[in-house]
Structures are given as structure tokens and as C-alpha cells.
Amino acid sequence: MKAKKIAIVKFSVAAFILALMGFWIFKTSRPFNEIAYSIIAAMLIVVGFITYSGIQALKDAKAGLNSADELSNKITEKAAAATFRISIYMWLFGLFALDFYSVDSVNKAKLVIAIGMIGMTLIFLFIRLYLSKVGINDNKD
Numbered sequence: 001m002k003a004k005k006i007a008i009v010k011f012s013v014a015a016f017i018l019a020l021m022g023f024w025i026f027k028t029s030r031p032f033n034e035i036a037y038s039i040i041a042a043m044l045i046v047v048g049f050i051t052y053s054g055i056q057a058l059k060d061a062k063a064g065l066n067s068a069d070e071l072s073n074k075i076t077e078k079a080a081a082a083t084f085r086i087s088i089y090m091w092l093f094g095l096f097a098l099d100f101y102s103v104d105s106v107n108k109a110k111l112v113i114a115i116g117m118i119g120m121t122l123i124f125l126f127i128r129l130y131l132s133k134v135g136i137n138d139n140k141d
Contacts (some may be wrong), residue, residue, distance in 0.1 A: 003061035010054035014047045035111070042118045046070045049125045053086075078136055079128040086127075094119070 019044055032040075096117055098108060 003057050003065075006059065007054045008058035010050050010057060012031055014050040014054065017043060017047050017050075039118065042122060046118070046121055046125065047128070072132075074094060075131045075136060076128065077126055082127050083120060083124040086123050087116075090119050090123070091116055 025040075028036075033049065094112060098112060
């Protein structure tokens with residue numbers, strides 16, 4: 001029963017993100033630039049991962065599998081550690097790269113935070129998906 005609740009929460013989060021994106025697109029008065037389109041694409045990828053994860057949680061619940069086993073916890077832990085290591089360099093590169101674009105200081109701060117958070121989310125999701133498909137090696141750390 002717990003896995004079904006987790007799947008419902010995942011689907012609700014995906015629907016909430018899509019609703020917020022729709023509201024943002026509907027309320028925008030200026031035409032989108034390439035950064036806005038890339039943020040929309042990245043958020044659609046995140047929603048796709050959340051939906052995939054929710055479908056997997058429903059399949060696992062129907063099969064009677066435990067959603068929080070030791071292997072999935074270890075995979076999540078390793079993915080989080082790798083994401084942290086990679087995101088430090090991503091933030092550093094992002095801060096230097098934004099110096100080449102002419103953006104006012106208020107929007108620059110919002111842009112750095114938005115790109116950083118979306119980037120960290122995508123890095124975590126890709127690493128988690130990779131480790132869940134390939135597996136982890138317990139012999140090395």
C-alpha cells in the first residue's frame with residue numbers, strides 16, 4: 001500500500017510541475033528566448049523521469065515488491081554522492097559562463113539558481129537511472 005501512495009505522490013508532483021509550467025507559459029508576455037526553451041525542455045525531462053519512476057513504483061506495488069530495499073537505498077546514496085561531486089564543477093562552470101552573457105544582476109541571480117537546480121536534478125536522475133540499470137560494485141568505494 002505504501003508503494004501506491006508513493007506513486008500517487010510522484011504523479012501529483014509531475015502534474016503540479018506541468019501546471020506551474022503551463023501557468024508560466026500562459027502568463028508570459030514576452031517571447032521566449034533560447035534559455036527559456038532549454039528550461040522548458042529540462043523540466044519536461046524531469047517530469048518524464050518522475051512519471052517513469054511513478055509507473056515503476058506502481059508495477060512494483062502490483063508485483064508485491066518492497067519499494068525501499070537495501071539495493072535501491074545504496075544506489076540512491078551513490079547517485080547523490082556522485083551528483084554532489086559533479087555539481088560543484090557544474091556550479092563553478094555556470095558562474096564563469098554567465099559572465100559572458102549580458103543579463104542584469106537580478107535576473108542573473110535567478111538564472112544561476114534555476115539552471116543550477118535543474119542541472120543538479122538532471123544529473124541525479126541520469127546517474128540514478130544509470131546505476132539502477134548497470135548496478136553498483138560493492139568492492140570499491
